[in-house]
Every structure is written in C-alpha cells, then in structure tokens.
Amino acid sequence: MQFxxxxxxxxxxxxxxxEEKISKKFNSKKGAIYRFSRGYLRLCLSKVLGxxxxxxxxxxxxxxxxxLPNKFGYISMxxxxxxxxxxxxxxxxxxxxxxxGRNINLTRLLKSKWFKDEIKxxxxxxxxxxxxxxxxIWVMKEALIKSHFGSIIEDxxxxxxxxxxxxxxxxxxxxxxxxxxxxxxxxxxxxxxEESIEYKSTLVExx
Numbered sequence: 001m002q003f004x005x006x007x008x009x010x011x012x013x014x015x016x017x018x019e020e021k022i023s024k025k026f027n028s029k030k031g032a033i034y035r036f037s038r039g040y041l042r043l044c045l046s047k048v049l050g051x052x053x054x055x056x057x058x059x060x061x062x063x064x065x066x067x068l069p070n071k072f073g074y075i076s077m078x079x080x081x082x083x084x085x086x087x088x089x090x091x092x093x094x095x096x097x098x099x100x101g102r103n104i105n106l107t108r109l110l111k112s113k114w115f116k117d118e119i120k121x122x123x124x125x126x127x128x129x130x131x132x133x134x135x136x137i138w139v140m141k142e143a144l145i146k147s148h149f150g151s152i153i154e155d156x157x158x159x160x161x162x163x164x165x166x167x168x169x170x171x172x173x174x175x176x177x178x179x180x181x182x183x184x185x186x187x188x189x190x191x192x193x194e195e196s197i198e199y200k201s202t203l204v205e206x207x
Contacts, residue, residue: 001087001088001089001090001093001195002044002087002088002205003086003087003088003095003189003191003204004040004086004204005083005084005085005187005189005204005206005207006083006084006086006206006207007082007083008036008082008083008084009036012039013039013042013043014042014043014053014054015038015039016054016058018060019034019035019038019058019060020035022062023035023038026062033079036084037084037086038058038066040207041075041077042054042058044086044088045072045075048088049073056068057069057072065146065149073089073090074091074093075088076093076094076146077095078096078146079097080098080187083097084097085187085189087191089193091193091194091195092177093191093192093194093195094142094144094145094147094148094177094191094193095191095192096139096140096142096143096146096189097187097189097190098135098139098187098188099187100132100135100183100186100188101186102135104131104135132188135188136188136190138190139181139189140179140180140181140190140192141156141190143179143191143192144159144161144168144170144177144179144190145159147192147193147194148173148175155170158170158173161179166179166180167179168192177194178192178193178194178195178199179192179193182199182204184204184206185206189204
C-alpha cells in the first residue's frame with residue numbers, strides 16, 4: 001500500500017495517446033488536471049509495479065475513476081485546489097484530500113444531515129478547530145465512499161466511523177474499512193483501505 005501527495009505544477013508526465021485525446025474534450029483547466037493526474041498516476045504506479053509507465057493498463061474514461069485490471073491492484077485519486085493525492089493497494093482503497101484553508105459554511109454544514117452522527121462530538125470545539133474537524137470527517141467519509149465506488153448521496157450517512165479504533169462500517173452493505181486522517185503541511189487527507197497495515201505517515205510520499 002502506498003500514497004503520493006503531489007502539489008500541482010506545469011510539469012506533465014507521460015500519458016497515452018487515448019488519454020491525450022480525452023484531455024482535449026475538457027476545457028483548458030479540467031484538461032490540465034486530467035493530464036497532470038493521469039501522468040503522475042502512471043509515474044507512481046511504475047514505481048510500485050516495476051514496469052514502464054507506458055505499459056500500465058489504466059482504464060481511464062471521462063467522468064469515471066481510473067481502474068486497473070485486478071492483478072495490478074486498486075487505485076484511487078483525489079485533487080483539491082492545489083494538490084493531487086494518489087493511492088495504490090493490493091486491496092480496495094479510497095483517498096481524499098482538502099486544503100485546510102478551504103472556505104466552508106460552518107453553520108450550514110452543522111445543520112445538514114451530513115454530520116448528524118458526529119455533531120455531538122464536535123459541537124463544543126472552537127470555530128477554528130471546528131472547521132478542521134469537519135474537514136477531517138469529510139475527507140475520511142469521502143475516502144470510504146471511493147473505496148467501494150459509492151456516492152455521497154447514497155452512502156455518506158451509511159458509513160459509521162469508530163474514531164477510537166479507526167475502523168468504519170457501512171451499515172447497509174455490511175462492509176468494513178480501516179480509515180485514517182493525516183495532516184500534511186496545508187492539506188488534510190483521508191485514507192480508507194482493506195489491507196490490515198498499520199498506517200504511518202511514511203506511507204505518504206510527497207513528490
């Protein structure tokens with residue numbers, strides 16, 4: 001299991017000709033994000049799989065998360081305003097990243113259904129730390145949802161996190177994941193995975 005956090009830049013890596021064509025279907029901003037993310041995904045996977053980035057069989061369709069044939073493992077990706085987070089594992093995995101400086105409407109979020117199960121734990125925190133706590137919960141839930149290709153609307157409140165033991169259970173699908181949150185520089189990241197591996201910050205490589 002490995003993760004990579006990459007600040008956005010103008011340095012692009014190799015992508016396939018098919019991916020080049022797909023990138024041109026987007027506007028300039030989304031096309032750049034697509035090219036950057038797929039290029040670094042290939043580069044990072046080449047390190048763990050030991051094969052050329054050109055030979056990695058990524059299925060990468062517009063509007064869908066990239067996937068690998070089963071024998072190559074599982075991948076997940078997320079991008080925020082200025083960074084890209086990638087994850088790879090032999091078993092199912094999900095990742096999410098947010099910049100800690102992101103503006104969020106605390107009053108609106110706390111009244112929404114999204115945090116009804118966690119509100120008792122965070123209601124007495126001061127505003128600054130409350131924002132960070134909400135972002136922490138959000139990225140963990142997003143990572144959990146991505147780990148089974150779910151949706152925010154259908155699955156957000158179905159995932160129940162045991163914050164003491166860092167284990168989560170989907171109360172409808174009856175599936176479990178390990179889940180962690182980490183703060184790296186100006187980013188907060190959520191990681192959800194099936195592998196029984198103790199998380200260490202060294203598992204996240206910053207490129």
